[in-house]
Amino acid sequence: MSRDAGSRHLRIPGPTPVPERIRRAFLRPLVDHRGPAGRALTRRVLAGLQRLLGTRHPVVLYPASGTGGWQAALVNTLAPGDRILVPETGHFALAWAALARECHLEPVILEGDWRTPADPERIARALAADREGRIRAVCLLHNETSTGVTSDVRAVRAAxxxxxxxxxxxxxVISSLAIAPYAHDEWGVDVTVGAVQKGLMLPPGLAFLAVGPRARAARRRHARLPRGYFDWERMIEANAEGLFPYTPATAMLFALEEALRLLEEEGLERVFARHARLAAATRAAVAAWGLEVQCRDPRAHSAALTAVRLPPGHDAEAVRAHLRARHDIALGGGLGRLAGRVLRIGHLGDLDGVTLLGLLAGIETGLGACGVPLRGSGLPAAMAVLAAEETDAETSPS
Ligand SMILES: Cc1ncc(COP(=O)(O)O)c(C=O)c1O
Structure with missing residues (x-):
């Protein structure tokens, strides 16, 4: 089978390589989605997502990428002219705000430096100043995939x-779910937006939302934007019977069920610990190279990816092109104002320590070949982290 350069080591911050068991799930014979097997499948998948999201409330699932999930969250709860408060953690926060503008909402952006998490104090001040109550939602990225910075959801709730x-x-939670701990109900979140192509290890194509009671009430009492395909009440009503209001992506549901099974077999705590360990090993390698990580707050390092800043005068896109052509490695590049300035190493999904070390070796070789000055090898530092933190044999989901 022919392969495109960069597909062997697909280490962008999602999607990443799909485990064998999930790939096989796509090949199962389709079932009648309105028949008993289809209904049972829907119920099992939604229950699995509820467990993963930490919610007893409805979870709805759309055949869409994450952006569709963003839109569903907005159009089900808000009315034209409503303000939403968006802490500017990076490119994806601004993209959610831009989508909101297209939906006739008024995003209020809390400017950020793209290196630190959302600041609960500034959020509190902005809300306290909103005496007329025009701000109807705070839209927060748990993990900002453009920078590798994770924000503290509980601290924002407290604000x-x-x-x-x-x-x-x-x-x-598009790039944090099944990667770092999350609890929709316990943390007091009203709407959580996820997608399947990151921690859930699937190809892109499904977005889902956990919908809390206050959000459902907003849908009934306040929402006035066209909802069309994304109306979550029609979805919740159909889901109660194991159905969808339209033809579901049946093969994706098979694959999603398998992904949930893989995560539950490994155990979520172990999944989180594995991601934290791989992230720490990656950061240790970057430090040993003498390069800087984009995230400046040690409490906010992402478990999903590490964005590495290249020294001035070095083009991250040239390094990416070299890695793709010479080593079959695909890394993420800089988005928005970070274009050309960072390499984003995805250490999420189906990954273990040995594979990560191979990846870091490839990146180190590529950086050297592109003339990026390195203080030393990152491998001993990464190996030391993996050795120190390894309590169980590293197992990869596949
Ligand atoms: C945190 C986050 N939110 C939203 C999106 C947009 O999702 P999609 O590209 O699946 O529409 C992405 C994409 O990578 C993301 O990382």
């Missing part, structure tokens, strides 16, 4: 509570 502002809390 809303402290000032007693009724805005809905909407959280994007």
């Amino acid at each position: 809303l509570d402290r000032v007693g502002h009724p805005a809905l809390l909407m959280v994007d």
